[in-house]
Amino acid sequence: xxxxxxxxxxxxxxxxxxxxxxxxxxxxxxxxxxxxxxxxxxxxxxxxxxxxxxxxxxxxxxxxxxxxxxxxxxxxxxxxxxxxxxxxxxxxxxxxxxxxxxxxxxxxxxxxxxxxxxxxxxxxxxxxxxxxxxxxxxxxxxxxxxxxxxxxxxxxxxxxxxxxxxxxxxxxxxxxxxxxxxxxxxxxxxxxxxxxxxxxxxxxxxxxxxxxxxxxxxxxxxxxxxxxxxxxxxxxxxxxxxxxxxxxxxxxxxxxxxxxxxxxxxxxxxxxxxxxxxxxxxxxxxxxxxxxxxxxxxxxxxxxxxxxxxxxxxxxxxxxxxxxxxxxxxxxxxxxxxxxxxxxxxxxxxxxxxxxxxxxxx
Amino acid sequence: xxxxxxxxxxxxxxxxxxxxxxxxxxxxxxxxxxxxxxxxxxxxxxxxxxxxxxxxxxxxxxxxxxxxxxxxxxxxxxxxxxxxxxxxxxxxxxxxxxxxxxxxxxxxxxxxxxxxxxxxxxxxxxxxxxxxxxxxxxxxxxxxxxxxxxxxxxxxxxxxxxxxxxxxxxxxxxxxxxxxxxxxxxxxxxxxxxxxxxxxxxxxxxxxxxxxxxxxxxxxxxxxxxxxxxxxxxxxxxxxxxxxxxxxxxxxxxx
Numbered sequence: 001x002x003x004x005x006x007x008x009x010x011x012x013x014x015x016x017x018x019x020x021x022x023x024x025x026x027x028x029x030x031x032x033x034x035x036x037x038x039x040x041x042x043x044x045x046x047x048x049x050x051x052x053x054x055x056x057x058x059x060x061x062x063x064x065x066x067x068x069x070x071x072x073x074x075x076x077x078x079x080x081x082x083x084x085x086x087x088x089x090x091x092x093x094x095x096x097x098x099x100x101x102x103x104x105x106x107x108x109x110x111x112x113x114x115x116x117x118x119x120x121x122x123x124x125x126x127x128x129x130x131x132x133x134x135x136x137x138x139x140x141x142x143x144x145x146x147x148x149x150x151x152x153x154x155x156x157x158x159x160x161x162x163x164x165x166x167x168x169x170x171x172x173x174x175x176x177x178x179x180x181x182x183x184x185x186x187x188x189x190x191x192x193x194x195x196x197x198x199x200x201x202x203x204x205x206x207x208x209x210x211x212x213x214x215x216x217x218x219x220x221x222x223x224x225x226x227x228x229x230x231x232x233x234x235x236x237x238x239x240x241x242x243x244x245x246x247x248x249x250x251x252x253x254x255x256x257x258x259x260x261x262x263x264x265x266x267x268x269x270x271x272x273x274x275x276x277x278x279x280x281x282x283x284x285x286x287x288x289x290x291x292x293x294x295x296x297x298x299x300x301x302x303x304x305x306x307x308x309x310x311x312x313x314x315x316x317x318x319x320x321x322x323x324x325x326x327x328x329x330x331x332x333x334x335x336x337x338x339x340x341x342x343x344x345x346x347x348x349x350x351x352x353x354x355x356x357x358x359x360x361x362x
Numbered sequence: 363x364x365x366x367x368x369x370x371x372x373x374x375x376x377x378x379x380x381x382x383x384x385x386x387x388x389x390x391x392x393x394x395x396x397x398x399x400x401x402x403x404x405x406x407x408x409x410x411x412x413x414x415x416x417x418x419x420x421x422x423x424x425x426x427x428x429x430x431x432x433x434x435x436x437x438x439x440x441x442x443x444x445x446x447x448x449x450x451x452x453x454x455x456x457x458x459x460x461x462x463x464x465x466x467x468x469x470x471x472x473x474x475x476x477x478x479x480x481x482x483x484x485x486x487x488x489x490x491x492x493x494x495x496x497x498x499x500x501x502x503x504x505x506x507x508x509x510x511x512x513x514x515x516x517x518x519x520x521x522x523x524x525x526x527x528x529x530x531x532x533x534x535x536x537x538x539x540x541x542x543x544x545x546x547x548x549x550x551x552x553x554x555x556x557x558x559x560x561x562x563x564x565x566x567x568x569x570x571x572x573x574x575x576x577x578x579x580x581x582x583x584x585x586x587x588x589x590x591x592x593x594x595x596x597x598x599x600x601x602x603x604x605x606x607x608x609x610x611x612x613x614x615x616x617x
Contacts, residue, residue: 228477233476233490239459250435252435
């Protein structure tokens with residue numbers, strides 16, 4: 001209760017200068033109410049537990065409805081919704097990639113946007129300078145990003161925990177600064193314009209709904225592949241490294257090799273997301289790949305639940321949709337997001353869908 | 363030929379000589395115990411044998427092959443399995459997954475076959491699971507296969523470590539104080555398990571503090587004190603050895 005008071009008054013003080021005393025009071029009271037309710041639920045969990053056991057048929061129906069809703073989105077949604085959804089798709093791929101590195105292998109990576117940037121810029125440069133078709137430049141960009149993932153991992157593997165995080169953060173900044181200053185190749189802060197739309201045969205992908213389906217295809221591919229790798233010898237080796245590196249090594253796992261693999265497999269998806277981003281926006285600039293971008297992706301993974309695939313998808317969708325929903329609050333929306341994160345860390349540090357032990361059960 | 367041959371193995375940490383000039387042989391199929399007071403260098407010895415630490419000097423031959431300088435995972439691959447003194451299970455994985463992971467060096471399928479899921483992969487995955495359950499049955503934990511490893515009581519966690527070491531399919535198993543923190547009942551059960559391991563054809567090196575346990579089960583014992591091997595022999599000899607008594611109880615004071 002005291003904790004609730006402290007949190008509520010802290011957030012209230014944050015809001016006070018922006019929204020005035022009246023709104024601050026409302027914020028204070030509502031937060032207090034939410035926290036009290038949450039802690040009541042937590043304390044009397046057993047009452048609610050019975051209700052949680054959902055029969056398999058409901059679960060399957062829910063999945064089916066979700067998949068249908070996602071597939072038919074361009075039919076009932078307006079352009080705005082389709083656009084935001086495509087963006088969510090790109091971030092789902094990013095978050096899935098980072099989840100491999102942070103959630104599975106337990107290697108904190110704060111420079112993940114660098115691989116996203118490599119993917120996007122490779123596609124941009126290959127398609128505009130060398131007039132390569134999108135579908136050829138995409139695999140090349142992805143390869144490039146994976147290769148850079150290995151390159152970063154080699155020096156970084158000597159470090160653990162916080163130290164590793166700092167090196168990856170530095171790496172992310174280096175990539176961004178290089179993109180910003182290598183004028184002859186990247187056109188500096190102005191970015192690269194006029195990236196052509198991808199096309200299949202004679203069919204040009206240039207409408208919002210086309211992009212939506214293109215991104216969706218890759219999201220499904222990503223989920224499919226990552227799930228399969230997660231539930232395999234490789235996935236188990238990653239989890240073992242996350243849990244206890246020395247013991248993993250003693251169980252016969254070549255930890256260096258599997259960490260390299262995690263980094264480059266994660267970077268692979270970031271590169272793919274980058275290529276999709278470049279193809280969708282027709283424009284890339286260093287501004288899209290700042291440290292804040294890395295933090296945003298990391299937030300998606302953490303909010304959804306480290307190591308949990310459905311959690312990470314949910315996290316990505318929430319963090320893209322939420323700021324859009326909160327758009328009318330304009331300046332306050334980041335504040336609301338921030339306070340949401342704080343509450344999250346206090347009440348559900350394992351993430352929304354991150355139960356103990358991540359998602360897999362062998 | 364002995365299964366494991368250790369020649370003048372020395373490990374120093376700065377000025378501290380944790381293990382000094384240790385020489386011994388472990389014959390196939392025996393229970394070989396390493397005893398000694400706290401800080402005698404027993405765990406350091408284990409870490410040198412499994413590649414977690416690199417010995418400062420000396421050689422280690424396993425099945426006639428020099429293992430000094432090899433990485434821990436390579437040594438596991440050669441056939442040396444181990445447990446840890448302070449339990450090091452993978453807490454957030456299930457009991458079954460813990461044992462499945464340990465078959466890593468006996469299986470092949472990489473990332474590509476995991477994605478494609480061909481016949482080879484499905485077959486291998488099934489065999490990993492089947493064997494894991496077998497090892498869990500051996501230590502009597504198969505009922506708890508689906509529980510998170512961290513939820514197991516202490517004694518079960520120790521037995522899970524043994525199942526995990528077994529799953530690496532070793533010829534030689536190093537058990538680092540497997541009975542630490544167990545009550546006499548649990549210890550007795552554990553020793554039955556160790557005996558069964560031997561009957562299964564495994565060679566065992568055991569670090570243990572409980573003298574009754576060690577004397578009852580071992581075929582051969584070496585005693586370390588301050589990193590130096592002060593005695594070796596069959597249990598009866600060790601019990602009568604004045605140097606061992608001194609190391610444990612101190613020198614008798616004579617007027």
